[in-house]
Each structure stands twice: as structure tokens, then as C-alpha cells.
Amino acid sequence: MTALLETLIENREMVQPNHSNNLETAHGGNVMLWMDEIGAMSAMRFSGETCVTARVDRMNFERPIQVGDVAFISAYVFESGRTSIKTRLRTYREDLRTGEREKTTESVFTFVAVDDDGKPTLVPDLTIESERGEQLHQEALEYDTGDR
Template identity: 35%
Template structure:
């Protein structure tokens, strides 16, 4: 990677909203959307956000947390909003917010929240440096600091037996 590829990028540079209409094949035995479908869509959105930021392939390292707030129903439009919250040397944390829209009423429900962590890969499929974040406002600086603390916790768990 050349030094020009590591120019700072803003959160907005890589942010994404992925949408998917929920069909019967997405449902579980209870008639709601299967949690695994939601996780797959979160991982797709997060991976795109990470690759956009790094302009390199990015792979999932860990799913830091996933919270299921409300069920998603067949016939709803799912919106997965992803944005970078923290970057380290090779890793990127992506915050994912999942919403379900009732197309007939316009009601939008916050259904899931998650943090996924990705690592950028070089041409030999080894971890490689990622651009720093150009934080534009106090909210982005707060999210970055919270992400830094989560990363410290993740790293401390790696070194405990």
C-alpha cells in the first residue's frame, strides 16, 4: 500500500445503509425473521463499510456485541446502517443499527444494534495498515473514544486464559 492510500478518511466516506425486503424464506418457525439472517446482513454491511474505509479487502475478526431489541417481520423493509466508529493500526470497528420499516404505515422500529470488527488484508492476505479517521464533530470523537475502550477490553480478553 502506498502512503497516499493511508490518507485520513471521514466516517461519512464509508457509511452505508443496506436495505433488504424481508420475504418468507427469511423467517424462522415463529414467523419472524431469523436472527441468523439479520447477522448475515449486518456482516455484509459492516464488511462493505470496512472495505470502503480501507480500500482493501476486509475480513470479520469478531462480533463484539449484538442486541436484539424487537422482532423483524416478513413484509418489512430492513435497513442496516453501518459506520466506522474506531480504527486501530489494521482493525476497524463498525457500528451497525438495524431498523425495520412497515411499508404501509411508514413506522420505523429500531430492531438491533451491533459492533463488528474487521481487519484489512494486503495482497498476501495478511493484516495491513488502515487509514486513520478524520473525526468531524464531537459525536464522532465520543464514538471513537468509546470504540477505543471497547478495543482495549477486546485485547485484554485475548490475553487471559
């Protein structure tokens, strides 16, 4: 079994001109790519297997990330099935000078663990071993069911 907090992955991407649209903000496709990569890392940390994207739920783009800003991406596993893994993802615009963050994007990605032949394989049970883990779990469930 893997604890929820062990699946927490955070990463940053500096938004460069080649990541932007004609408004000089991060192109939504790039933000989605970054989220997919970090989400897959979280799912792989959880399962110990290669994971592939199976579903993306409600990709909410709340505000833009300007060229020159940093996209801070956070992902963690909050639910698992036999072979599937639900990961909550949030992206923030971060000012590296001040540490100020503002949420820009949120979603739930479902990954499937696969073996060396690309066939779905079983994943462990998720455990929640701390108050912080329980808080993150509840927040993810509320977001996933639309009770925001």
C-alpha cells in the same frame, strides 16, 4: 485519512419467508449476515482494502422483524487500529409506506483489512470532520463501552 461520514453505508433487505423462522420473523442468523455484509462494505470503504470479520460484540436483538417488513441496516466506522476497524451497526424494522423505523438489532463488528495474500495490512487514520460525525462517533463509543 478517511472521514467517518464517508464510511456510512445504508441498505435494505425485504424480509421474505425464506429468511424467517417458525414465528414468521427474520431469523437472527440472516439479520447477522446482512449486518456483516454492510459492516464489511463500510470497513472496505474506509480502508480501501478487502476486510474480513474478526469479532462481533454484543449482538443485541431487541425486537423482531416480520416477514414482509424491510430490514434497514446502517453501518459506519468509528475507530481504527493498525489493521483493525471497528464498525457500529444498527438494524431497524422499516415500513416503506410510512417511513416509520423501529430499532431491532445493534452491535459492533471488528474487521481486519487484508492484502491480496490474506495478510493483515495497515489502515488509515479515521478523521471526524463534522458535528454529525462527532455525534455518531460519541454514540458509538458509548455503546461500545457499555455506557448506554
